[in-house]
Amino acid sequence: MSISVFNRRWAAVLLETLTRHGVQHVCIAPGSRSTSLTLEAAANSKIICHTHFDERGLGHLALGIAKVTQAPVAVIVTSGTAVANLYPALIEAGLTGEKLVLLTADRPPELIDCGANQAIYQQEIFSHHLTQSVSLPRPTPDISAAWLTSTVDRAMGELKQGALHINCPFAEPLYGGETSAYAEWSDTLGDWWQSNKPWLITGAEYTLAKQPDWGNWQQRRGVVVAARMSAAQGRQVAQWAQTLGWPLLGDVLSSSGQPLPCADLWLNNPKAQALLAQAEIVVQFGASLTGKRMLQWQANCQPQEYWLIDNFSGRLDPANHRGRRLVADISAWLQLHPAKQNLPWAPELESIANTAKAYVEKQLADKFGEAQMASRLERLLPEDGIFWAGNSLIVRLIDALGQLPAGYPVYSNRGASGIDGLLSTAAGVQRAVDKPMLAVIGDISALYDLNSLALISQCTAPTVLVVVNNDGGSIFSLLPTPQAERERFYRMPHGVNFKHAAAMFGLNYASPQNWDELQAAVKQCWQQGGILLLELQVAPHDGAQTLSQMVQDAAQF
Missing domain, CATH: 3.40.50.1220 (TPP-binding domain)
Structure with a gap:
């Protein structure tokens, strides 16, 4: 039982050290090996805990929170494949600059590579996609609390962007014991516990210089x-x-x-x-x-x-x-x-741009679908809210055909431009900003992250999630993919709709058949609150074909 108590002491110092570097939000997935980290995060009054049952979604939830707060966000997961599920989120953070601190519980060294359950080689698992990594030893009172906090201080002081991986092996037992034991070990840090500064201050900020010419x-x-x-x-x-x-x-x-x-x-x-x-x-x-x-x-x-x-x-x-x-x-x-x-x-560019805008409005005036919605997106945005842009075809349509208000907050995952984790990242963004959110994503993106509708259902302000259902990956219609194989191997039509998904996660649902119905459903959500999954069912190739034709026509303006 003394091992479990010291594990908690060790975890308490680790987490308190992170708070000195701006970590306020900690995202936690269920797991036994990570018990010490989880319980100490819950016990620390400086920490706001978030939970999710899926580690891949959890990593993206943390990513979304970090996008808004511009502060490091920590993630706690158990050992084994739970760790590997954080890969997509940390790759995105490495490309877009958010700071993630990945606290991965691990089996102690003697249980690695010997057939022990849920034990994999976790050190260096993330390869060069990390910004920093620290492989901690198994907790022991033979190592001073000052070593632990200064080791984490150094890593956090050098974390300017991307992810820091702190691998944390814990031996059993993981539960129980006399909670007052080993107090003298952590008490050696003295009045550090009452301060708000790191034990060791490291790193230097860049110096902004004016270009002389x-x-x-x-x-x-x-x-x-x-x-x-x-x-x-x-x-x-x-x-x-x-x-x-x-x-x-x-x-x-x-x-x-x-x-x-x-x-x-x-x-x-x-x-x-x-x-x-x-x-x-x-x-x-x-x-x-x-x-x-x-x-x-x-x-x-x-x-x-x-x-x-x-x-x-x-x-x-x-x-x-x-x-x-x-x-x-x-x-x-x-x-x-x-x-x-x-x-x-x-000044002639303004005339060309205005001609293009007028052309778009005229061509799409009576053509209900994803292109029309993209061109009119500004009319759907909530007042004093935020917009979440998905990936693949829909974000390209909005970029080419729409015009968003100056200064309106827009968030996305456009680092690696993947479709994984879009719902969970959007949920993290909304959770951190606590304002109404309009989110627009494609059907394949929604299917890929479907269980994160559980996180969307927890949004704290009116939220409209528009799922553009063109029955597959229609962006491939813009690419010179082989026509004979395009449907089966690229677009992959799925034939599903999202009505039952909305019901499963307790979301309101609408499937408008024209622009007036779409606008009315969105307006009602902003006025009455709640979470609305709005499914925009469109023909498979309409959006891609419309964009291609407009690009050709614009060359003649």
Whole structure:
């Protein structure tokens, strides 16, 4: 029994250390080997505990919370394959910069590789997808509490982005014992227990520096590319570009208001391409562009310099332009590089963009479906709420055909652009922000993460989850997949609807047949509250074919 008590002491020091580095939320899956971590998380008044029965969904729930709080979020799971289920979430965090702390309970070393139950090799299981890793020894009073807390302090101090894996072996017994035992071991930390600072302070923040030649560049012809960033940053970037008179190419995730709407259509236009080719400098804020034409233009543009500003490290430029990779907070960088008032140098782009927007509205006026909804998405957004964008075809339709308000919060998983964990990440985002949420995802994405409807059902504010059901992976209709094999091996039609899924998880359900019904169902949810699963059942190829045709037509504007 003394082993179980000391396990708790060890876990208490570990978790208290994490709180000194901003960990407030801890996501916990059921498990016996992780008992010490779970019970100490529950006992710590500084920690808010979240639970879910599925470790893959749990990791994405933590990811969603981290997106909003911009603070590290911890995850506790038991040993074995439970650990492996965290892989998709930590990969996404590594690509988009959220901080996750993965506390994986483990069997002690003597139970590894000998046939013991639920015992796998967990050290280095996540390979190079991690930012940091710590393999703790089995808890023993022979190791000082100061060693444990300073070891975790060092790892957390160096965690600027991505995931930290702390592997935690615990020997049995895991339950019972005299709770006052081994108090002297943790008491050696003295008044640290009453403070709020780390035992060991490490790491240094980057220093923001002003570009000495900015005064010269801001008088030249420039283009601003707005990629994934926060709502406040999106609004600031839009104002900065407008002051400079530089055209802004805004991604759906930029919260910039996309002042030149439908860019992923008209970037296929030769006139627009010729105008943009005159740019001497391109300044990109954020990473992870969505639209195909935007990505193609970004890859092919040849300005004298290409600057990319984001607080996330790494190159972030798949085209490897000549220029500057500036690691900085976007808001702070803008403040250090104020814009000088200039007239627009390419006003014709506004005319082209407005023509594209008017064309979209006219073509889709009477064509109910995913393309029409994407083009009118702004009308569905809740006041003072948030928008969650799914992956695959639907996010491309919204990017190409829609125009979201400047400064409206948009969240997504566009790092690895996977369809796994979209519902659970959206649930984490909503839980952290505690505002009404409109979420739009595809049918395959919803099926892939179906059990996370349990998390959606716990949303704390009115929530509308739109599932676009085009009976399979219709994004493959945009790709040159072999036509003879496309249906069976790519689209994979499933023939299901989501009415019974909504009932199973206690969600309200609607399946509108026209725009007025869709808008009315969404409005009712915002007014009356609750969680609504709105299934938009559409023909398999309509959205993809509509987008393809519009891209072709835009070239003639």
